[in-house]
Amino acid sequence: MLDCIIVGSGVAGVSAGLTLKANNKSFMIFGSKNLSEKITKAELIKNYVGLSDITGQDFCKQIQAQLKDADIQIQEEKVSGVYALKEKFGVATQEGGYYESKTVILCTGVESIKLVDGETQFLGKGVSYCATCDGFLYKDKTIAVLCTSKRLEHEIEHLSGFAKKIYLIAMYKPVEVQGENIEIIRKMPIKIDGEKRVEKVVFADRELPVDGVFVLRESIAPSVLLSGLETVDGHIKTERNMQTNIQGCFSAGDCTGRPYQYAKAVGEGNIAGHSVTAYLSENK
Numbered sequence: 474m475l476d477c478i479i480v481g482s483g484v485a486g487v488s489a490g491l492t493l494k495a496n497n498k499s500f501m502i503f504g505s506k507n508l509s510e511k512i513t514k515a516e517l518i519k520n521y522v523g524l525s526d527i528t529g530q531d532f533c534k535q536i537q538a539q540l541k542d543a544d545i546q547i548q549e550e551k552v553s554g555v556y557a558l559k560e561k562f563g564v565a566t567q568e569g570g571y572y573e574s575k576t577v578i579l580c581t582g583v584e585s586i587k588l589v590d591g592e593t594q595f596l597g598k599g600v601s602y603c604a605t606c607d608g609f610l611y612k613d614k615t616i617a618v619l620c621t622s623k624r625l626e627h628e629i630e631h632l633s634g635f636a637k638k639i640y641l642i643a644m645y646k647p648v649e650v651q652g653e654n655i656e657i658i659r660k661m662p663i664k665i666d667g668e669k670r671v672e673k674v675v676f677a678d679r680e681l682p683v684d685g686v687f688v689l690r691e692s693i694a695p696s697v698l699l700s701g702l703e704t705v706d707g708h709i710k711t712e713r714n715m716q717t718n719i720q721g722c723f724s725a726g727d728c729t730g731r732p733y734q735y736a737k738a739v740g741e742g743n744i745a746g747h748s749v750t751a752y753l754s755e756n757k
């Protein structure tokens with residue numbers, strides 16, 4: 474079993490990975506080979522020690538070269554759920570992968586997410602974040618898909634192969650996914666509702682009866698990603714050693730709170746890597 478799984482490939486996740494590598498631990502980093510848009514989109518970085526006036530693109534290239542030198546690969550899969558099991562963690566991805574590790578470090582960054590009323594209440598009872606994992610459950614059924622990014626359209630295509638009817642609540646433009654069973658809606662719902670399971674999506678002017686709702690966002694709120702994770706104002710609560718309230722689960726970077734800066738994220742990633750190493754020695 475892996476010593477650690479790092480969720481997120483921004484500077485916090487990379488820093489944690491470099492630290493674990495130096496400490497000779499086995500691990501995987503989940504995210505993107507392009508690391509993070511918060512690196513590539515930075516016009517000019519002036520406040521990082523030792524690197525004056527570097528563009529985000531160049532910063533990204535340097536980090537990618539450093540990862541290559543250290544023989545660290547990024548696993549290009551999106552983590553859809555982290556499960557605290559007995560003395561280990563299960564990590565499921567939207568691509569259908571499942572991995573296990575002794576510890577996890579959450580370095581998911583921060584994105585302002587407004588959850589739809591009823592979303593967490595009906596999670597696993599008709600609400601899903603993973604088209605690949607749960608799409609087959611909705612063969613010949615009617616579903617709503619709330620999607621916030623064009624990059625996730627492949628998941629809608631996947632669902633259209635199963636569902637009889639899809640109400641695509643598209644929060645992005647342009648919509649390019651096509652299918653006779655897809656109807657596009659341009660309004661945010663007020664809530665997802667039902668008795669024991671999802672039964673309908675409620676808008677200001679109408680209600681749509683559905684069997685399930687898929688919510689496809691680039692980011693998943695930390696408390697949704699790992700059930701029972703303590704957060705404060707949407708940020709993951711940690712101790713000084715980056716330990717969260719869940720044993721064996723650590724966190725670093727923007728997702729733990731302000732200031733949202735590379736230096737703070739890198740420092741916390743480094744601490745989390747060392748804390749995981751200490752935790753593994755104490756819990757052999």
Ligand SMILES: Cc1cc2nc3c(=O)[nH]c(=O)nc-3n(C[C@H](O)[C@H](O)[C@H](O)COP(=O)(O)OP(=O)(O)OC[C@H]3O[C@@H](n4cnc5c(N)ncnc54)[C@H](O)[C@@H]3O)c2cc1C
Pocket residue numbers: 480481482483484485486503504505508509510511512514515516517518519520550551552553580581582583691692693725726727728732733734735736738
């Ligand atoms: C335009 C811009 C310019 C900036 N300029 C500066 C600057 O000059 N100086 C400075 O100090 N800071 C700057 N920042 C802030 C800085 O970018 C952030 O503080 C830093 O990137 C935080 O790093 P992180 O690793 O915590 O998170 P992020 O960089 O947000 O990385 C998180 C990564 O995890 C991935 N991820 C999230 N959830 C999952 C999941 N479930 N499965 C797999 N992967 C997942 C995300 O896709 C992302 O790639 C800037 C930010 C922006 C947007």
